[in-house]
Amino acid sequence: MLKKGLYLRFPPEIVEKPIVYRLVRDYNLAFNILKATITPGKEGIMIMELIGDNRENLEKGLEFLKQMGVEVQPLGQQVLKNEEVCIHCGACTAVCPTGALSVDRSTFKVVFNPEKCTACGFCVSACVTKAMEIHIQSEAA
Ligand code: SF4
Ligand code: SF4
Known part of the structure; x- marks a missing residue:
């Protein structure tokens, strides 16, 4: 598939x-x-x-x-997480439909798994500190 x-x-x-x-x-x-x-x-x-x-x-x-x-x-895999500005508030984990953003229960930090990310952009809108950045390719599909 x-x-x-x-x-x-x-x-x-x-x-x-x-x-x-x-x-x-x-x-x-x-x-x-x-x-x-x-x-x-x-x-x-x-x-x-x-x-x-x-x-x-x-x-x-x-x-x-x-x-x-x-x-x-x-x-594609164009979403990046800027660790320098992430405050680990968790808002992005509530909107991520694929589980690419989750809370590490041992550290209580929000971790990003790019392999699960579909670049939908939901987290970009939800993030108050603009730590999530989306880069959409410009060439035709
Ligand atoms: S919403 Fe933004 S600041 Fe909050 S945990 Fe997610 S990436 Fe970090
Ligand atoms: S772009 Fe979509 S799939 Fe990727 S981390 Fe953000 S909310 Fe999750």
């Missing part, structure tokens, strides 16, 4: 079309929406994991998104 973390931007003219549904129906892909802000008539933003059983279907699905006018950017 292959997974790809994606940042998708839907322009207003296509925001109400069932585009994500067609990824499932036409390309045999599954998805896990981590965050979505979609308002009819306005631009929509979605952060998701796209899941397929082979690379060919994933690539075809990505090509379909681009043909429909969706801006697609890959999410």
Whole structure:
């Protein structure tokens, strides 16, 4: 099973079309929406994991998104934790959907496991000291 973390931007003219549904129906892909802000008539933003059983279907699905006018950017392992400004308040652990941020019970410090991170960005918004930094790749998927 292959997974790809994606940042998708839907322009207003296509925001109400069932585009994500067609990824499932036409390309045999599954998805896990981590965050979505979609308002009819306005631009929509979605952060998701796209899941397929082979690379060919994933690539075809990505090509379909681009043909429909969706801006697609890959999410990788671009989230970093700045230990110098982290105060170990734990706010990020409450919003992290993958368990990449957790409290070490022996030290009561918040630890970051980049291997579990999908770069969804939830912790970046939640962190009061701006210790979590996200870097979105700019090249096309
Ligand atoms: S929310 Fe920020 S300051 Fe608090 S534990 Fe997480 S990274 Fe550290
Ligand atoms: S970006 Fe932050 S909230 Fe999202 S998976 Fe990575 S550590 Fe967790």
